[in-house]
Ligand SMILES: Nc1nc2c(ncn2[C@@H]2O[C@H](COP(=O)(O)OP(=O)(O)OP(=O)(O)O)[C@@H](O)[C@H]2O)c(=O)[nH]1
């Protein structure tokens with residue numbers, strides 16, 4: 001039996017193994033993804049992002065419980081662009097039973113290997129969860145940089161979480177997080193200043209371009225569970241709105257080109273490197289770039305042209 005087929009039949013251990021292969025970018029992962037790809041693309045993917053400690057995991061936990069009670073099959077992925085270590089050891093493949101006996105599958109992905117690794121692993125991990133029957137996937141990612149803006153590109157709806165006192169989050173807003181948010185949550189609303197932060201956020205959002213979807217700003221107390229239903233409702237509304245409105249667009253169209261470009265780039269690079277190695281030119285070019293005799297763009301052009309230039 002193949003891992004892909006096992007996953008489609010709901011085998012959790014097969015899913016866990018496949019996720020590890022995808023995370024480590026093993027060649028076997030390509031085959032598994034090929035087997036399941038036709039069964040993916042139907043889940044709602046909800047991204048939850050925000051600075052460290054704002055309460056994302058607490059919120060994800062509450063939302064998980066809520067969506068389970070609605071009869072959803074929930075999968076949770078925590079993506080940490082800053083960590084080279086798999087959270088697998090921390091979070092494990094935590095699986096638990098809740099609501100109507102649904103199974104939640106939780107897994108964290110770390111930025112193993114080279115830059116851009118997560119950009120490849122994240123959509124594939126989502127696809128594996130979809131193949132395993134999850135119809136709602138919560139994707140938590142920490143930080144305030146380009147990497148999680150990229151990760152959130154795989155979500156249908158992005159929830160940006162802040163806490164009272166926006167001053168601390170200026171960095172996040174610089175990184176373009178205001179643009180990617182579809183729903184804004186001021187969590188820890190039990191703390192002073194929540195109302196002011198909500199006003200400030202609405203003010204900042206009103207300065208942006210008018211869009212078909214105006215992101216709501218909601219208050220929450222994730223710890224006690226207040227505001228969770230409203231957040232879940234806003235997420236589903238946004239998803240509906242995106243589906244009805246071609247201007248908003250769905251992630252599938254955005255993603256399709258990205259997937260193709262990525263796959264093509266991987267293939268072309270692998271092919272070019274293999275050819276250069278076979279021709280005995282790779283090592284010397286690497287050396288030339290290392291010694292600053294050639295710049296990498298020029299070196300790549302030289303390979304691409306297939307000619308020796310001195
Ligand atoms: N006062 C208050 N504390 C909260 C609330 N929600 C979460 N917390 C607390 O905030 C702390 C951080 O919560 P997490 O859910 O781990 O935050 P996070 O954003 O996932 O953190 P990282 O993943 O480390 O970035 C924990 O001690 C929570 O108990 C809330 O509504 N009010």
Ligand SMILES: [Mg+2]
Nearest residue numbers: 056057058140
């Ligand atoms: Mg967390």
